[in-house]
Amino acid sequence: MQKLFIATIIALTISSTAFAEKEFLNHTRLMDHGDGHFMDMDGGMIMGQNTDVLPGGCDEIEATEEITVHAGHKYAEKFPGRMYAFDIQEYHFKPCTKLTVHFINDDSIRHQWMMHGLPRYLYPKGMFHMELTGPGKISGTLIFPPNDKTYLVHCDISQHMEKGMKAQLKIGKGSGDLPSIPGVTANVIQDDYRDSIPEPAVVAPATAKLAAESSDSVISGVLIIGLAIGLVLAPLLATRFKGMSAGEIVSTVFELVAKGIGIVIKLITSLINLVSSKKSIELSDK
Numbered sequence: 001m002q003k004l005f006i007a008t009i010i011a012l013t014i015s016s017t018a019f020a021e022k023e024f025l026n027h028t029r030l031m032d033h034g035d036g037h038f039m040d041m042d043g044g045m046i047m048g049q050n051t052d053v054l055p056g057g058c059d060e061i062e063a064t065e066e067i068t069v070h071a072g073h074k075y076a077e078k079f080p081g082r083m084y085a086f087d088i089q090e091y092h093f094k095p096c097t098k099l100t101v102h103f104i105n106d107d108s109i110r111h112q113w114m115m116h117g118l119p120r121y122l123y124p125k126g127m128f129h130m131e132l133t134g135p136g137k138i139s140g141t142l143i144f145p146p147n148d149k150t151y152l153v154h155c156d157i158s159q160h161m162e163k164g165m166k167a168q169l170k171i172g173k174g175s176g177d178l179p180s181i182p183g184v185t186a187n188v189i190q191d192d193y194r195d196s197i198p199e200p201a202v203v204a205p206a207t208a209k210l211a212a213e214s215s216d217s218v219i220s221g222v223l224i225i226g227l228a229i230g231l232v233l234a235p236l237l238a239t240r241f242k243g244m245s246a247g248e249i250v251s252t253v254f255e256l257v258a259k260g261i262g263i264v265i266k267l268i269t270s271l272i273n274l275v276s277s278k279k280s281i282e283l284s285d286k
């Protein structure tokens, strides 16, 4: 009875921690790991933070901006077929803007706000990245380069971008649009819910026909060449193997194959030599 009581207490304790709503955390005290990399022990992280170094081509900070971005399942509800989204899908900023992003995760799972394509001399791996392992808020700052460019913003957790957590950030005029930005640009792979999608039965005969055609071509091409070689070689081999035991025939066949491979390798080597010697002649002409 006492054991049962203890077991019940343990089970209740475990399940209550597993099902409890995760607490909203404000990640303000992060450890500085150098190179703009900040972390805390509660799943908050910033990579590529830059508050003061001007990118090449910027004479000064043109504008100082602040935005708040939410990440969560509920923001995907207005995009049919999507699972996760940011509350903003498109951003516009002036070149050389200093931007502070207040990133809020509304879900009890891990999300990121990750930007790619930044200059690597200033941003390690060309990236500015914020991450939260559960509900919470984190703030990071970066300074944009002067060029008109469209940057990809996404969550890099497996399948989160494909499921909708994707946006684009345009500096100046940008450099075009990225595909599959929910509500902004068309999907690369468009979901199709029509009931007129061809039945597999319609597709099958076409596939069968293709297979038949390809097997036809095998008969007319490779098979005929093989038969011709066989017909020529048969009498030669017959004289060669006359009076031999099965073992002797096998060893002779292996010998012949080895010789054949040797000849092929020699041919390839001489061909390579020919090509490379030609190249060196061309180079010396220049």
Ligand SMILES: [Cu+2]
Residues within 6 Å of the ligand: 084, 110, 111, 112, 155, 156, 157, 160, 165
């Ligand atoms: Cu995510």
